[in-house]
Amino acid sequence: MSNDMSQRRILVVEDNPKNLKLVRDVLTFSGYEVIEASSGEDGVRLAQEAHPDLILMDLQLPGIDGAEALRQIRITDQNHIPIVAVTAFAMNEDRARAYASGFNGYLEKPISARSLPQMVEDFLTMGGPA
Ligand code: MN
Numbered sequence: 704m705s706n707d708m709s710q711r712r713i714l715v716v717e718d719n720p721k722n723l724k725l726v727r728d729v730l731t732f733s734g735y736e737v738i739e740a741s742s743g744e745d746g747v748r749l750a751q752e753a754h755p756d757l758i759l760m761d762l763q764l765p766g767i768d769g770a771e772a773l774r775q776i777r778i779t780d781q782n783h784i785p786i787v788a789v790t791a792f793a794m795n796e797d798r799a800r801a802y803a804s805g806f807n808g809y810l811e812k813p814i815s816a817r818s819l820p821q822m823v824e825d826f827l828t829m830g831g832p833a
Contacts, residue, residue: 711735711757712753713730713759715727715730715740716739716743716769717739717759718764730823743766746764756784757784757787758776758785758786762788769788773804777805786806787809788806
């Protein structure tokens, strides 16, 4: 459970309504502000407009995928927002590919409601190069 009362904003880019609901419920309960996009295009737009503190990015999305969305976000991202890949792939090579694409972290589905708050807290402290 988070003991930091400053409300931080998490952008969740996820096209699966069940996964989105799980992440929204857990993070809202933990005191985060959650904003949502169900496509990579909307994710890019919200990343630019809403200045989230962290982005959880599903890799498999309709339209542009998570890696392309990250690439587009990084073009204008002045704040080095930590962006975490979320994927059902369990292979080591997928993890390696996510890091090679420039993601700051990697989260495997199915997402554990129990461990998600601490993982998000850890991701929030990563930031990027100052
Ligand atoms: Mn998906």
